Amino acid sequence: MLSPKFSELVRALRCLPSVGAKTAQRMALQLIERDRQGAELIVSTLTAALSDIGRCERCQALSETPVCPICADEQRDHAQLCIVESLTDWLAIEQSGAFQGYYFLLSGRLSPLDGIGPREIGVDRLMVRLDDPAIEEVILATSATIEGEATASYLQSMMAGSRYRVSRLAQGVPMGGELEYLDGHTLALALRSRRPITDD
Amino acid sequence: MLSPKFSELVRALRCLPSVGAKTAQRMALQLIERDRQGAELIVSTLTAALSDIGRCERCQALSETPVCPICADEQRDHAQLCIVESLTDWLAIEQSGAFQGYYFLLSGRLSPLDGIGPREIGVDRLMVRLDDPAIEEVILATSATIEGEATASYLQSMMAGSRYRVSRLAQGVPMGGELEYLDGHTLALALRSRRPITDD
Known part of the structure; x- marks a missing residue:
């Protein structure tokens, strides 16, 4: 009824979080009927982001450079490494302004039933990062859910007997x-x- | 803090209807971190829609062809023309399945205080469309708001004394x-x- 290319756009927009059929249609109408400039901006910024944003080789956060600005910042506290399980948690801690050390971003949390083990969440890359002799304290900032706790206790046992202190959010x-x-x-x-x- | 290209993407996504800063950030994370395939699909479908979707020269609805599939459908009732004020209203009537005639899409409704007069909503193009000798009834399907009513009564007075019947949604x-x-x-x-x- 509406043009096929419009329907394809509506279908594509449904991959956005919590966007259903009605919302996707409203978004597509807004983009094509009323705000073509905005639509072009989305195309160009999304294309640039897809091609240029990768992961920081030290902390695994999103970054346009091989090492992200935080890991590249020599002014931060080299003695502290904070382990988070998602980029949103990373952002929440950084925006609180209460932490001056460096981060390491896991790709999620352990969930053996779903086949998500240590390798899937990037524990091997974490081991490499932990070789840094400057680290004195590792803060486990996984979430206070069952899976978050399981991840934290796995990491804790893995780091048992290491030279640095291991702590957990209060x-x-x-x-x-x-x-x-x-x-x-x-x-x-x-x-x-x-x-x-x-x-x- | 996050990469500048990520922030630009978040800003661009805020042009979507009812998407604020938090939602835009969640959308951008979803697109860049978890669903790059979906993101590429949005880029390609949006680019195609922007370049190929124009307006039907008869009814002004979105169309990939000079004349939209509905206006090109010779099986519909040539005697009835339904005037709507938005594409969503057009869709709602068409999806109800209760109307078999043709449509004409105004670009909104009269709102003199905002400088939106007959020319802005496309009344001149409507006049051209109304020259069609096959039309026997014009149905004013503007919404039942003050502005919708004002638009309907303007059109009604404009068509006074014409050869076709003018009706309004009950x-x-x-x-x-x-x-x-x-x-x-x-x-x-x-x-x-x-x-x-x-x-x-």
Whole structure:
């Protein structure tokens, strides 16, 4: 009914996250009917991104250069390496501004049932990165889910007896969290990991 | 922090309807990190759509050919012309399957305060289309909003005294509409336009 090339575009747009048939059609109409300039910008930026963005050979984050700007930044703290499981987690930590060391990005988390083992998430590349003699502390910043915890404990056992300290993100009550609405696990954990109040 | 080409892609994706900064970032990550094949498909289909999709010279709908498949279909009812204000309205009527005539697509509705007059919505092209001697009825299918009504009544006065009948979509209680939740205007209208019950 509508032109076949329009339908093909609608079908292609459905690969975007949480875009269904109706939304894809609205997007395609917007691009072809009302905002051809925007559509051309998407084509050119997406083409450039696809051809020029690869992975940083040190941390595996997206980068246009063989080594990403963060890994290339000599001002950061060489003693700390933070291991994250996704680029969004990497971004979240970097945007918090609380970490000055370097990162290593796993390609996801261990999930043996889905056939995702250490090799699939890039543990071999991590081993190479860990050879860096400057590293004094490795921070396991995988998420607090079952798979994230499994990944962290696998890495922890793998690094047992190594010369650097291994740490894990603290768990507890989030900022602004009302105890009343917090799940029991988190509350129990926060209680067990309670800190003595000091005067500093 | 992330590569500049990635940020440019995120900015470009924000031209899509109801896509903000967070969603655009998620889309860009999906395209570059996880689904490069999908990204390449978007580039190729969007490029093809931009270069090959124009407007039908008879009805102004999107078309890859000078005359769209509907206008080129000689089997449809030449006596009826349905005037719609957007491609989505056009699609909605066509998908209902209740109309077998031809369409004419206005580029929006009259909105004098925004400087959108008859020429901007393509009334001159409509005049050319209305020269077709086969037309017996013109159906004004603009939306039931203030601007839609204004557009319909402008067109109606423009066509006053012409050889064809001019009609308007019926207004009233929608299918499945509970009277209790219907607005007063619609209810009053439905009451005023009440139909005698016949036995056919």
